[in-house]
Amino acid sequence: MSPLAEEAHKLLRLAIRDLRACDALLIASGLDQAVAAFHAQQAAEKALKAVLVLRGLESRRTHDLEELASRLEGQGLALPVTQADLTLLTPYAVEFRYEEGIPSLLTGVQARQMADSLVSWAAAILNAAAV
Numbered sequence: 091m092s093p094l095a096e097e098a099h100k101l102l103r104l105a106i107r108d109l110r111a112c113d114a115l116l117i118a119s120g121l122d123q124a125v126a127a128f129h130a131q132q133a134a135e136k137a138l139k140a141v142l143v144l145r146g147l148e149s150r151r152t153h154d155l156e157e158l159a160s161r162l163e164g165q166g167l168a169l170p171v172t173q174a175d176l177t178l179l180t181p182y183a184v185e186f187r188y189e190e191g192i193p194s195l196l197t198g199v200q201a202r203q204m205a206d207s208l209v210s211w212a213a214a215i216l217n218a219a220a221v
Contacts, residue, residue, distance in 0.1 A: 091220075098144035098216055105136035105209045112205065116198050124186040126198035130205035131155070131182040137205070137212035138162065144219055153183030167215075170207040179204055 091099070108129045115126035131153070138158040139149040145165060152158065155176040159169050178195040196204075 094143055094146055095216070095219065098140040101136045101140035101143060101149075102209070102212055102216055105133040105140065105205075105212065108133035108136065109202070109205060109209055112198070112202050116202060123198035124182060124194060127179070127182040127194075127196055127201035128187060130198070130201035131179050133205040134176070134179055134208045135183065137208040140212045141167070141215050144216060153180065155180045155183075170211045171204050175204050 112126045112129035112133065115121055115129060116123075134155055135153060135158065138155065141162055142149045142158065145162075147161060147165070149158075156173055159171075159173060159176055162169065179201055181195060182201065
């Protein structure tokens with residue numbers, strides 16, 4: 091396996107780890123759903139970066155899902171979620187971690203569904219490249 095493929099697979103494994111954390115937080119009682127959505131955002135971010143890395147594209151340090159998605163769409167890839175969806179998910183990376191009383195943009199379940207779509211999509215791309 092090439093170094094790029096190894097790094098892409100590592101990012102995918104980390105994305106799956108974040109999805110599992112999101113799942114655990116969704117069933118925890120009394121927890122702010124933004125905490126679960128944070129892990130969904132992280133999973134989505136790592137899934138997008140996995141595909142960028144696999145394609146040999148720079149994966150700079152950003153939490154901006156729309157920027158990452160635009161770079162992939164510029165390569166002709168169709169994502170399983172819309173830019174509007176990503177706009178709703180992106181703020182959970184930073185803003186919602188450090189602020190209180192901000193109205194939720196998504197439920198934890200909605201955020202998890204978006205992340206799952208992106209992780210499954212990235213996994214399919216990585217698996218197809220391994221053939």
